[in-house]
Structures are given as C-alpha cells and as structure tokens.
Amino acid sequence: MRNQNKIALFAVALATIAPSFAVARTIQISDVRNIVEVSNPLISPDGKQIVFLATRPDYAKNDDDSQVVLVDIASGVQRNLTTSRPGVRSPEWSPHGSVIAYIAPDASTDAQNDQIYVLSLHGGKPHRLTNVPNGVDVFAWKPDGKAIGFTTEDVPANEAAIDRGHDYFEVGNDPYLTTAAPMPLHLWVIAATGGAPQRITSGSWSLATPDISVPLSWSPDGREMALTRVPTPHTGDGDRSTIIVVDIASKQVRKLTSHERFEDYAMFSPDGSKIAYWFSLHENDMNEGNVFVAPQQGGDGQNIMTHLDRDVNGAFWMPDSKAILIGAPDGTRTSLWVQPLDGQPRKLELGDVDPSNDNNIDATVGRDGAIAFSGYEPTRPTELYYMSSADAAPRRLTDFNHAIAALDYGRNEGITWQGPGGFLEDGVLTYPPGYVAGKKYPLVLRIHGGPNEGSNTDFYDYIRLVSAHGYLVFQPNYRGSDNLGNAYMDATWNDGGDGPGKDIMAGLAAVEKLGIVDTSRIAVGGWSNGGYMTSWLIGHYQVWKAAVLGAAYTDCLEDYDLSDSNASDIWYWKGSPWVGDNMAACREQSSISYWKNIKTPTLILSNTGDVRVPITQSYAMYHALKDNHVPVTFIAWPESGHEVSGPVRIEDMLRLWLDWLDRYLK
Secondary structure (H helix, E strand, C coil): CCCCCCCCCCHHHHHHHHHHHCCCCCCCHHHHCCCCEEEEEEECCCCCEEEEEEEEEECCCCEEEEEEEEEECCCCCEEECCCCCCCCEEEEECCCCCEEEEEEECCCCCCCCEEEEEEECCCCCCEECCCCCCCEEEEEECCCCCEEEEEEECCCCCHHHHHCCCCCCCCCCCCCCCCCCCCCEEEEEEECCCCCCEECCCCCCECCCCCCCCCCEECCCCCEEEEEEECCCCHHHCCCCEEEEEECCCCCEEECCCCCCCEEEEEECCCCCEEEEEEEHHHCCCCCEEEEEEECCCCCCEECCCCCCCCCCEEEECCCCCEEEEEEEECCEEEEEEEECCCCCEECCCCCCEECECCCECEEECCCCCEEEEEEECCEEEEEEEECCCCCCCEECCCCCHHHHCCCCCCEEEEEEECCCCCEEEEEEECCCCCCCCCCEEEEEEECCCCCCCCCCCCCHHHHHHHHCCCEEEEECCCCCCCCCHHHHHHHCCCCCHHHHHHHHHHHHHHHCCCCEEEEEEEEEEECHHHHHHHHHHHHCCCCCEEEEECCCCCHHHHHHHCCCHHHHHHHCCCCCCCCCHHHHHHHCCHHHHHHHCCCCEEEEEEEECCCCCCHHHHHHHHHHHCCCCCEEEEEEEEECCCCCCHHHHHHHHHHHHHHHHHHHC
C-alpha cells in the first residue's frame, strides 16, 4: 500500500500546468484506485534509457497489473514493452543493451510458475527462456551477455513417493503452516539463446531461504558469482546467512569471510577486485547493517560506514570502484550518500524527493555515474527520478500521479522531542486539509512496524486518507527504529514494549503541547510490530478512544514456536523462552499478558495464512477482549502473506479502518 504510485506522458509540461486547472479537493478511498507504482528502475548500458515497472491496480481481478516500460532520458518519451502480463517483475538489461529479460508467470501451464522471458528491443515477441518446474526466484545476466544465472528451488528427491501418499516430512525451524519439507534454492546457468540449464550448486544448504530473494552478482570476467548462503532452507535458520563465491566452471564454493551470520547482498566491484556486502554490526541482528568491502580473494574486509551511523537499506557501486552509493532512513527522510571506501560520506541534495524504501532502496547507478530511482514527494506517490551525476538535482521523468498530486493535502512536518531514554526522538505530524489555527482536532497515531523501520514525510495513502477525514495524524518513531543510529536501533534488546511505549507517549505529549489536540478523542493503530505497540499501549495507558491491531504480534512464545522467524527471534530477547528463566522475560514483553487492562474499543485485522505473525495471536486477543465485554471486531482475510494484498482487499481494509476511527472519534 505504501509503495503504490502512478505515471503519465508529457511529464514536465503537465506537471506545471495541471494544478492551475484542477479543482482542489481532498483524497478519497476511490482515488487510491488511480495510484500507479513506479519501481525497479535500471539505466541502460549506454546511459540513454531507463527500464522500469509501472504497476496499476486491477480491481476486476483483485490483482496488480505490471508493465515493463522504457523511457528515453533526454525526451521523456515512453513505450510499454509488455502488456497484459500479470506478475511481471525484475526487468534487467542485457550487457549490450539490446535485450530486456524479466520474470513472469508461465500462463501456458496450470502451475504458472515464474520463468525468465527475454525481449529483443529490435522487435518481436517475448521468448520464454526457462522452463524449470519450481520457477525462477532471481536471475542476473553474465557480463558478456551470453548466459544468465538464476536460482530455483530443488525438486524433492522422493517426489514419486510423495505422489503415492508418502508425504510425511521432518519439521525443523519452520512456520506452523508448513505442509512439506522446505527445499533448498540453488544456482543454475542457462545460455541466453536457450537450451538446457546447467546446475552449478547443490547440497542440503540453500541460497537463502525460500521466502527471501537474494541478489546474484557476477564478477566482471564472468568466472565467479557472489551470493548468500544459509545452512538449511528452514526459515528460522535464515539468521545464519554468509557470503559465498562460486567458481562457475569448477562449481567450487568458497566462503568469503570468517563471519557466521547476518551477511547479505554481495556485490562485485566494477573492476572485479573487491566484493561489498551488508553485515549486521557485531554479528547481532539488533544492530545496524553496514557495508563492508573485502578483497575478491577473501577476508572480512573493512566497514566503510564508520563515519555514517545509519542502517543500510541500499548500496550500489559507483563506476570507479572507489565509492558506493548508500541509501538509508535518515530522521524523517530517506537519504542517499556517496561513501568513499575510505573517508567521509557526502549526502546528496535531493530536495523534497525521497527514494522509495520498502526495506530496500529502489535505485540504480549507471556506468557513467548517473543515478535513477523511484521516489516520493510529500504529496505525490512514486515517480521515476533521474540524476545525471551525484551532484545533479533529481529530475522527474514521469508524471503518472499528477491527478493525485493535485489534490488538497494538509501540512506534513517533522517533529522532535526529548525521549525518556535520553534520545532526541522524532516523528511526523500531518494536519488535516483546511486546518484552522486555534481549533482542536481528534488525533490518530499510526505506529510503524519492524521495529527496525521508521516513519517519514513521504506520501502515504493511509495517512492522507485519515487526515482527509478531519484528523491530525501522528507517526512517532521510537527506540528500535532504524533512522537515528545504532544506539537507538539497539535499544530494544529485551525491552520490546515498555521503553518504546514510553517513547511514543513522550511523543504524544509533545504533540499535545502544541495545543491543537482534542485530548478526549485520540486513537492508535498499526500493523505487525506497529500492532504489537498498539496492543502494548492500550494495555498500559488509558487515553485511547479506539485502536486498530493489524497483524499484531502479541505473544513472544507463540511467535517463537509458530512464526517463520521462530528460532531466530532469540536476537530480540535473552534467548529461547524455553531455556533457563527466559520465559519470565518473554511473558513480561508479551502484550497479551496485560489483557486485563485493555478497555479500548479495538478492531483486529489479520490474514488467515500469515506466518510472519500467526493469526493465532489475534484469536487470543479477540477472545480476551470479547469475553470481558470490551467492544471488539475481528476481521480476517483468507490469504497467505503478512500484508493484505490485492486492490479490492486493500480498499476493504482501508474502509474498515477509517470507519472504525469515525465510529469513535466523530
């Protein structure tokens, strides 16, 4: 939902003249239907064009319709390379720039597994390159353009026995809805002209777990590939990720560093002499991820971000192999820096634009040092932006969302306060359209998830819809957020609720001091860890008129036993709740433990197949409130995944959430 955006032709001209003809009105749920998401930009090898995805909601199919679009940088002229291909993703230029490859479901089979397709820019129809039974996860062109490396999940060795009914399997660190033994992902290579693919890696280990995609990085000479390995395909073992380098000809695998966990996103430098990778400081998931650069032949290398205290969300080599473009949350913004391998980082001047950042910065660097990214402005969903160099101002190349940008929005500003833990904290305050000074307004708190995420001033359809209903909206960041440095991010170890709860309440007090809040009408809500913090707040503070718990984590024991992260949750607490006296800390930090204190009317939202935060936790909260006569409504969607997906379901979710707020705040 946060990443939905829109595009149109005649970008610069329409952007300047459209507002003068528009009749200002506030955003409505129906307007969300017109938001187009811009994503996956990649600059062509010759630096003249950019390929990207434009995704529109298809309400008739309750799905998203993505198109691969090509834009000429100089003129802004666009053309669609694909049409009517639901599920298209990951467009990639061939090294010589004459072919685009992408992943899409194979509609010719019942399974509709994702396969690689190639499309010549000289004309003709897309050609399916792969036909692997479990589909393609990720791929990368070989530097000479003659082959493509890709990963796919193995077929079970006992597949015939499974078909005959012998389908029992041994459970490991798996989520509770697992119905078959997870199979490892491995590396294959296929000629760019097609034919039978060649298996490169094999074994019981896996190239990341099946729920996570990891990038593939070829060495410039095409002899090696750097990628991420985990010891098993069980999702709870995903914390033991390390970087490996694979010799394609010999199929030999070597480990790059001495680390045993929390490595990811390996990237060969353009000159092939170095490999950059992400690594959680001190091999602890509670800490920031920083970029390390190691020699190609091996070694731990050096942390190049010692002067940049931020949690890396994106890293891209600059063409000279002497610096890396870093993207990260930065207060209430998302910023880009050019980070030399040895020296001070330089923050880029982006104006009002922030790169898209759904856990990964959606950007690319061209061979000449140009930068392209999908980005937000405070009142505009994502568009495509281009910088001819790191010193240039961003230039918007698309205008899909001009109608959304022309609507009437309230002021959106950062706010800071002194937190009880000694931190100077921040958040975002959004005013309703037509705000009248001196008038007091109902206030809605929207708590971000993670906890290692952050709220910022970017366009967010939920926030704009709530403010259009006449509410102030406050998005507080709290300890554990990844926007203010490592000490702040690490401060929730074994303190998931109490400390962050006090931070949020301190932020609420700072907003109330502005004298604009009707303190008798305050609501709170959030998704995932935001749902957890919401349930913690309504169990500890009696100031709320209404609450919304979206996919709320409420019970550390159930999360440890049943979720996809399961055993790797130990990094947030003292350790396994089943060991020693750790159960007491687990129960103390579980918001369900404080059910007796909850009196706030609560809307509960969840997916039945969510394994990130199993719906069992929502059932427990529902019965705890219902049996004690607290007004509660529990809504579930019959789908897998942690987020509500599909435009129809998202629209229903937004309407349910807004109606709940209106019921108690109007």
